[in-house]
Amino acid sequence: MNAALFPASEYWWLYLAFTTLVVILLAIDLALHRHERPISFRNAAIWTAAWISLALAFSYVLYLFTAARYSPRVGQQLSLEFLAGYVVEESLSVDNMFVFALVFRYFAVPPQYQHKVLFYGVLGAMVFRGVFIAAGTALVRFEWVMILFGIFLIVTGIRMAVQKERQLNPDDSLMIRWVRRVFPVTGEFHGSRFLVTVNGIRHITPLMVVLLFLETTDLLFAVDSVPAVFGVTREPFVVYTSNVFAVLGLRAMFFLLAGAMDRFHVLKHGLALVLVFVGLKMVWLDHLFGGRFPIGVSLGIISGVIGVSIVLSLAFPKAVEPEPARPAGAGGRVTQSAAGVTFLLLSVIGFLYAAGPAHELLPLPALEDLGADTLYWAAACNLVCGVVLLGGAWLRKRA
Numbered sequence: 001m002n003a004a005l006f007p008a009s010e011y012w013w014l015y016l017a018f019t020t021l022v023v024i025l026l027a028i029d030l031a032l033h034r035h036e037r038p039i040s041f042r043n044a045a046i047w048t049a050a051w052i053s054l055a056l057a058f059s060y061v062l063y064l065f066t067a068a069r070y071s072p073r074v075g076q077q078l079s080l081e082f083l084a085g086y087v088v089e090e091s092l093s094v095d096n097m098f099v100f101a102l103v104f105r106y107f108a109v110p111p112q113y114q115h116k117v118l119f120y121g122v123l124g125a126m127v128f129r130g131v132f133i134a135a136g137t138a139l140v141r142f143e144w145v146m147i148l149f150g151i152f153l154i155v156t157g158i159r160m161a162v163q164k165e166r167q168l169n170p171d172d173s174l175m176i177r178w179v180r181r182v183f184p185v186t187g188e189f190h191g192s193r194f195l196v197t198v199n200g201i202r203h204i205t206p207l208m209v210v211l212l213f214l215e216t217t218d219l220l221f222a223v224d225s226v227p228a229v230f231g232v233t234r235e236p237f238v239v240y241t242s243n244v245f246a247v248l249g250l251r252a253m254f255f256l257l258a259g260a261m262d263r264f265h266v267l268k269h270g271l272a273l274v275l276v277f278v279g280l281k282m283v284w285l286d287h288l289f290g291g292r293f294p295i296g297v298s299l300g301i302i303s304g305v306i307g308v309s310i311v312l313s314l315a316f317p318k319a320v321e322p323e324p325a326r327p328a329g330a331g332g333r334v335t336q337s338a339a340g341v342t343f344l345l346l347s348v349i350g351f352l353y354a355a356g357p358a359h360e361l362l363p364l365p366a367l368e369d370l371g372a373d374t375l376y377w378a379a380a381c382n383l384v385c386g387v388v389l390l391g392g393a394w395l396r397k398r399a
Helices: 012-032 041-069 072-106 111-139 143-162 174-182 206-230 236-248 250-257 267-288 295-315 330-355 357-361 365-370 372-398
Strands: 195-198 201-204
Touching: 012 111, 012 236, 041 072, 041 236, 041 250, 072 111, 072 206, 072 236, 072 250, 072 267, 072 295, 111 206, 111 236, 111 250, 143 206, 143 267, 174 206, 206 236, 206 267, 236 250, 267 295
Parallel strands: none
Antiparallel strands: 195 201
């Protein structure tokens, strides 16, 4: 399955049909949210569930369509690749939501205008992601490009795990300074308008500045996220659809988690591990498994890492005001170390189960069916994750 099953040159109608479906869904969303009022938690929860359900339904339709044209085995492979890509994109999009919240707070954007900004931000993100995916599709045909992508993701993941949190200041952005130098900007909001005329001169409003900043930020995130999806699938249609569904659900999830984002402080380290794993898969694991690491195992590892990160975030909440005598970042180091130890324990259990002794203590037919080789590599990935986390905690302690 190294060759594209649905190349755009032959299946342009498939891309067009999916894009038309997305446009219809966005039109429905815009019609239902045409009134300028804050998005309630209940409304956000309903729309989040709706977008996730649509993504799951699409994965099943993709399976039926691919199975009919090729075989059920190929259909299952492609469906799992879509789900893995969707989970990766949705998880990495959480970083976007943190930025959204900080930018809205920095510019004091009223809640009733935030949905409109995110709506047009999604439209721009879909266009830019499409360009990135088209470029990536042309490049991944060369094996050395995949290796470069993998190395880039590994370095990005390690850097994400060890770097300290930086305070966001949009005024330091080159784009913001350029916009304010070139275009006159009003000093206050004018409802939900992006452009207004003041004394016969066309001005942009602070809401437009926010939109431009968010679009620029999404471009930076796409540099990480698009190669990550190419790490789990090389099918352009799957990369495109998984990206689109993740971006579509981003707005609803933002309003759902707007008040609780600070609680998921360990998630950054989980996302770092996902990037490292996907990078290792592109550079090393795919070659060990004849060109393609088992997608079911990849999906399990990615979902497990994200799930453990969420659980650890809730189990070890971040202190709002750290004790004066406690070194800065100590709470984060403790949590990071706990996550590292957890992955090391999972690695030990995986090696024991692959070697045989754990079969008698805890017989799990599903794991036995995977085979010893797959279990060995899954345990090796957990080992790498544990080492990265503990290494990051050690570096933070010395910093």
